Amino acid sequence: MENKSPKLSLKQYALLKWMLGAGMGLVSVSTVFNLSGYSYIPAIIAFTCISVSLFWPAGFARLPNIVWRVYAIGIIPLMAMDVIARDTVAALLNLNTWLIIYRALNHQKRREELQLVLLCLFLLIMTGILTASLLFGVQMFVFFGLAISFLVVSSITQCSSELDGESDKKDGWNAALVLSTFRILFRSRYLFTGTLIYCFLIGLSSLVFLVVPRVEVENKVTLFELKSNESLSGFSDNIRLGDVTSIKNDASIALRVDVNSSKGVPVDPYWRMLVLDTYQNGSFSVSNGLQDKLRNTMASPFNTVRYWPDKRFSQVPSREDRDRWTVFVEPGASRYLPIVGTFEHLTFSQLDKLFMAADIHSFALSKVSSKMFSFQLEGVDFSGKIEDYGLMSSVLYNSAERRKLLRSEELTYPVTLLQLPADKKARKIFSNTAKSIIGGDSLNALEFARRAVEFLGEKHDYSMDIELPSLEEAGVEDPVARWLNSDLDGHCEFFASSLVLMARSAGFPARVAVGYRGGEWNSYENYFMVRNADAHAWCEIYDGEGNWVRVDPTPGSSSVSDVRSVQQQAALGVTGSKAYLDSLKMLWYRRVVNFDEQAQREAALQLKDFLLAYIETAESWLTNAVEYFYRWIREPWGIGRIIYFTFLAVLLVVAICIQNRLTLNYKELIFATFRRGDPIRRKAGRILSRLDAVDKKDWSDAKRKILLDLQTLRYGAKERWPNARMTFKGSKQL
């Protein structure tokens, strides 16, 4: 290769390193100017000194060493002055600035170079936290590049030991050297590679930090898809009524709900997910017609205006001041959104993935999410009343029409809302029970429901493990009918199914709603933890006035109106290490995974507040301590006090003298009780192993004598031991 590209000489590397170091110092010191309300004097001094050193390095290198020593000691009173002036933040900033001046003008060893990088980074991050401004980002990026180049150049020069930066600096560098250095550096190849590496690193880190939490990985990677299909444990499309009980066996957390509400929190929130309408073979499930509704492309939020002109669906929260419920659903829990009640605004990041069935007020993703997803509800109404948008209720209430529809072979939604068991005997049982509840009065749907719940509660108790009466005894195959006809205990599914079927046979449209009920309140971070074990089923009855009303026949459910404030909840919530660990997860969700800019800003501001509060505490503690000490000094000095302190001082001196005469220091003496073997042998062994690496070839006889003494102390007979104290003392010069 003829046109071999020129390489930098060591002298040029030293120059480059010096310039990069000064550049780092300048960038980090310049961040101080972002702050307001702090003294700029140290920063101005630092800026000037470092700028001068950039162009005239020889000047600082020629300063005698004593100047730097005095400077290093002088920092302490400067710091103390700041602290006494009751301003710890300023003290910290100034201390850092003074230290940067010191290090930026003196760095030859690798250790010192790393110190410089760390000091600059510390100042940068500190000012960044205090300002939380965009300029900080720019400065950070510039600093990042400078620091990388600085470390690279430092590593290169480290490899060649012959370089003596000190002498080089004393000579100074002339313009020609600077020019040649830059001419080489700005060759397109170096420039290109450098920029490429820088951009690559920046890009990579921002990719990891920003993009990965947002990107839809599961669509691209089949592995996620496999996992998400397998982990269908919660409420799914083809749920049948018996499935709710099996979900209850899982104690893991299904969702976490952050509540920001001045209205209060319902004591027993119902996280409603899905509605079951059709009744076949003794259990409720979602009819095909309803499933189609939930898969229909027309059922997207972009068509909401057709049903809900008063409701908003968007990707950002509204600006209105109202209660907000943020729900974080665990990966693989379900594709249905747990909705606590009707709302005014729903915020969800991927509206195109969302399907909604307006008439049953259910919302679903296109498929089960393999990662955590969150959504936010605003203006929630948890009265349990849901408006009916299906317009079919009128059809259902028209009795002539209804009879005709019910006679058809294949019932379709919404006629399924009135479907009864195919078995005539079972139908008889439900209608008879309904009749006995009505007792000849003319009741509306809600009154019927109230009485039916009363009836069920009197006859049956709640129990998770149930036993149905045998077929012969009951004389009917339908399990719900068998249960209703007995006086056995049952779980929520039986209560809900019975009530729905009774209501239907009395002519009121009804359906089973499934989801979760209740949940634990985590008092550490104030949110609901809803577990799979909280799975529940209840009823919704059409009241004939365009609303579906929630009725929970299961014993032990509280009435709708019970509401507690967040403070009350916090007092009643769960505590303990598990809850604490879970609250950390919630913090992570809120701040990082949730990842909207508002939350980010809040986090930064909270960190800032925390830092300031912490500093304030430390500051007051320090001032108190100083004041106390000052008062203590100022107290009148009686003769007793003087004697007391003289005595203390003498004791101290004696203790120091004794320590000096001891072979082992206090620490070794104390630790000797816990360690195996003789402490003197240990100490000698430790010194010997340190000397292993030392080249002993050209040692003087005196040194060899000390080495032999050490070896005697370690391996020799105790009777032959030399004076251990003198030996250890002597070993310090080895």
Add this chain to the structure above:
Amino acid sequence: MTEFIPTVEFNQSQEVLQRMKALISSRIRGKDDVIDQVLICVAAGGHVLIEDLPGVGKTTLAYCLSKTMDASFKRIQFTSDLLPADVTGVSVYDEREREFVFKPGPIFSNIVLADEINRATPKTQSSLLEVMDHGKVTVDGITHEVGSPFIVLATQNPVDYEGTFQLPESQMDRFLMRLQMGYPNEENELDILSGDQGSYDDLEFEGTVSVRDILDLKRLVRQVFVEKSVLEYILRVIQATRTESEFKSGISVRGSLAIKAAAQARALYMGRDFVLPDDVLEIITNVCCHRLTLRRPSSDAPEERRMVEGIFNRILASIPLPR
């Protein structure tokens, strides 16, 4: 071990060892390490097996060593027709006294050079077992003491398998060390070539050491202090050889005592009255390797020795030195 060595005796022992070393190295060039090890063996009162090719100075070393001492010296040339009685001696009937009289064999001496020991039959080799262990010979039921000190210097050729019998393991265990001579380096060999070499018989040294001195050395070596951690280190090494799957058997108890004695001797030789881990490291290979045999023996003797040394060094490297 509670009593420690008086300084006078300690200095005297140093002087004896240094003198012996000076005398031998005036004759044997460039083999200081071997001489050191031989002298350590002498001080520890152990027997030495020197193993190497013919003509590298094994016998010369043995001769020189014997001549530095003011002690009786016998050489037994081991051949395939040598009988135990030729070594130990026989009882012969005295006509005049009308009783059997014991005629002592060449073994009744302070220093015995058993030259080419592996050329004798195992029967004859076994005649050395008792004498090497206890310094006693039993002939016709009567036990006779041999000289004190009693040191056997044996030589053998490793590659020369024609007409040799491998020494049994019990015999090997009785040697404190097995040493190799090796060729001298170029400079030293030039020295040897240009020098005037007389025969063994001309070998006369000024200022030899007395039998008393050697016995004193042996006594002093036993008083050299060994710290507990060093003993534990030795213990760990021999235990590792016993559990190593490549070895047929590990180091015997006699072997571990030999390690300790040799380490003590080396400490004294280096002018210390206590043992350093370095002392152990310096002698342990020579003390141990001839006591170890492979579970799967190699057909080639040098190959087998290299393998044993390799495995043993691996064991040593895996055990941390006392700190």
